Amino acid sequence: MKILKQLSSILLVFLFCILQSPLKANDPVDIWNIEKEITVEDSLTENRKEESNNVIQGIQIEQQNEKILVNDNLNLSDIKLAGLYDPEENGLSIDMWSNSNGEDIKNTLKNLTSKDLSKFSEKVLDIALLTNSYIPNTNISPKEFLDFKFDFLIKKKNYDLIKEFLIKNQNLVEGKKLIKFYVDYYLSNSQLDKSCEIFEVTNLISSDYLTNFKIYCLIHQDRRDEAQLLFDLKSELDDLDKFFVKKFNILMGYKKPNEEISEKNILYFHLSHKTTKDFKYDPKIDTPKYIWNYLSTSNLLKNTEFVDIENAEQIKLIERATNDEVYEEEELFNLYMRFQFNITQLLNYKNTYKLLEDYEARALLYQRSLLTTEISEKLNLLSLIKKSFDQSNLPNAFDEKLASILKNIPEDEIPSNYKTFFMKNKEPEKLAELKIKLNNKVFHQSKVLNYFQNKTSLPQVEKETNDLLKKIKKNKKYVFSLKDIIVMESLKSDGVQILKKYEKLYDYNNNLPSEINTMIVNGETGLVLLKISEIIGEDNLEDLGIESVDYIVSILNELKLVDLRNEILLKVLPLKV
Numbered sequence: 360m361k362i363l364k365q366l367s368s369i370l371l372v373f374l375f376c377i378l379q380s381p382l383k384a385n386d387p388v389d390i391w392n393i394e395k396e397i398t399v400e401d402s403l404t405e406n407r408k409e410e411s412n413n414v415i416q417g418i419q420i421e422q423q424n425e426k427i428l429v430n431d432n433l434n435l436s437d438i439k440l441a442g443l444y445d446p447e448e449n450g451l452s453i454d455m456w457s458n459s460n461g462e463d464i465k466n467t468l469k470n471l472t473s474k475d476l477s478k479f480s481e482k483v484l485d486i487a488l489l490t491n492s493y494i495p496n497t498n499i500s501p502k503e504f505l506d507f508k509f510d511f512l513i514k515k516k517n518y519d520l521i522k523e524f525l526i527k528n529q530n531l532v533e534g535k536k537l538i539k540f541y542v543d544y545y546l547s548n549s550q551l552d553k554s555c556e557i558f559e560v561t562n563l564i565s566s567d568y569l570t571n572f573k574i575y576c577l578i579h580q581d582r583r584d585e586a587q588l589l590f591d592l593k594s595e596l597d598d599l600d601k602f603f604v605k606k607f608n609i610l611m612g613y614k615k616p617n618e619e620i621s622e623k624n625i626l627y628f629h630l631s632h633k634t635t636k637d638f639k640y641d642p643k644i645d646t647p648k649y650i651w652n653y654l655s656t657s658n659l660l661k662n663t664e665f666v667d668i669e670n671a672e673q674i675k676l677i678e679r680a681t682n683d684e685v686y687e688e689e690e691l692f693n694l695y696m697r698f699q700f701n702i703t704q705l706l707n708y709k710n711t712y713k714l715l716e717d718y719e720a721r722a723l724l725y726q727r728s729l730l731t732t733e734i735s736e737k738l739n740l741l742s743l744i745k746k747s748f749d750q751s752n753l754p755n756a757f758d759e760k761l762a763s764i765l766k767n768i769p770e771d772e773i774p775s776n777y778k779t780f781f782m783k784n785k786e787p788e789k790l791a792e793l794k795i796k797l798n799n800k801v802f803h804q805s806k807v808l809n810y811f812q813n814k815t816s817l818p819q820v821e822k823e824t825n826d827l828l829k830k831i832k833k834n835k836k837y838v839f840s841l842k843d844i845i846v847m848e849s850l851k852s853d854g855v856q857i858l859k860k861y862e863k864l865y866d867y868n869n870n871l872p873s874e875i876n877t878m879i880v881n882g883e884t885g886l887v888l889l890k891i892s893e894i895i896g897e898d899n900l901e902d903l904g905i906e907s908v909d910y911i912v913s914i915l916n917e918l919k920l921v922d923l924r925n926e927i928l929l930k931v932l933p934l935k936v
């Protein structure tokens with residue numbers, strides 16, 4: 360059904376209003392935003408004028424030269440707030456970015472995004488970028504700042520977090536980047552319902568692609584009248600993609616299925632699958648990863664049991680897909696077991712594998728590794744297999760399998776020349792959180808640490824601190840270490856009162872750089888957090904030098920960010936058991 364252009368604008372507005380979000384009856388859903396002008400009949404011009412400069416379903420309509428201009432900017436420059444966490448949760452303020460120079464923010468963020476940050480460094484960056492706050496407006500545009508947030512969320516691949524962010528920030532038009540990432544991920548994993556649910560909770564449907572996706576979701580949810588309406592409205596404002604129109608007509612029952620396949624995006628590939636009888640698709644080496652994922656999760660991939668081991672191209676396809684986590688590593692190595700080598704090749708593998716194709720060499724080395732019980736030789740074979748994968752640019756195809764093999768080799772039996780290889784590739788163990796062992800003879804390992812675990816109150820730790828200092832003062836041999844001083848300064852920062860007679864037990868000067876001091880005084884907390892994340896970088900907290908720990912803790916004390924500070928103290932200072 361096609362809406363005739365002679366329909367009045369009043370009817371058009373009414374039809375738009377029908378498609379309100381089911382989330383809130385009074386909150387309209389942004390159906391689409393298309394930067395395209397369309398000419399209408401002169402007879403409609405006067406009616407349109409009355410509705411110019413109004414926002415309908417998230418689309419700003421402006422009158423200009425007897426045309427309707429659909430503007431998808433939605434006043435991006437007017438956006439003042441963007442975030443996820445309540446500032447008070449982490450002791451921050453809503454204006455944590457307001458006084459910072461955008462150039463400093465951009466330079467620091469660009470440096471951070473180029474690094475493989477440690478967990479704690481990423482946590483600091485997470486708090487800095489995702490705390491609900493005013494967007495900085497000096498030397499940085501809202502779009503530039505928001506792009507850093509979006510790219511960070513995409514890199515984290517935390518889809519629940521992305522969904523929560525979209526729900527809480529429904530006025531961010533640029534959020535379409537996040538929505539596309541979200542819906543594509545779930546569709547590539549054959550979870551269409553998860554993809555479609557996002558359209559029920561956000562108004563940010565501001566691109567042709569997302570509009571088409573929503574139309575398909577409405578069909579999938581058996582809401583065909585709404586799908587038809589949205590399709591017709593969109594066709595009034597834009598030239599629809601021919602491939603999508605064909606698939607829409609098939610899905611709606613207007614046309615018979617065809618076998619046209621498109622790899623343009625995951626939605627079109629999915630529609631190709633759903634509208635083609637006896638769908639078959641043979642991926643190639645350069646097939647996009649999202650299609651590999653879709654084929655795998657939709658059970659459309661060829662079982663490795665039926666792969667022709669004489670076909671080099673098929674073997675390489677399986678290896679590449681395994682590297683991209685489409686096939687399980689176990690499936691690849693089962694495939695390697697189907698290769699037939701004679702006893703001479705297996706015994707003389709050191710010379711033989713060099714004469715074979717890379718995939719054949721890996722199969723030979725793997726089979727030989729299963730035949731040896733001598734640890735040194737087994738490790739040599741495993742290292743050769745790993746090296747071969749790396750040289751073929753398949754670094755992820757032999758991770759889990761290698762780790763599981765190494766796990767069965769006693770660590771104390773590993774020869775010294777393979778220690779590094781073993782430690783680097785052994786299966787990471789999930790250790791239980793270690794308990795802290797208290798030692799009241801050393802101040803930074805004493806019972807005052809219970810305070811940083813929120814087990815004791817400020818008055819209690821104040822008494823415990825002065826009691827410990829009394830004992831320490833009597834011990835003429837005790838010398839305050841920097842670790843002791845870090846704990847003392849943190850306690851004092853929180854308001855612990857130290858008796859005057861203990862004030863001179865140590866000397867300490869907190870000489871923070873003037874740059875950091877200026878930021879703190881100016882309330883540039885967001886930028887300071889970025890600097891902390893930058894200082895820690897790729898290092899784990901346990902690997903930081905004590906001077907660096909002192910520097911970071913001093914900053915956090917000044918900012919009164921006690922949760923982050925306490926996490927550092929409890930990770931770095933005490934003994935563990």
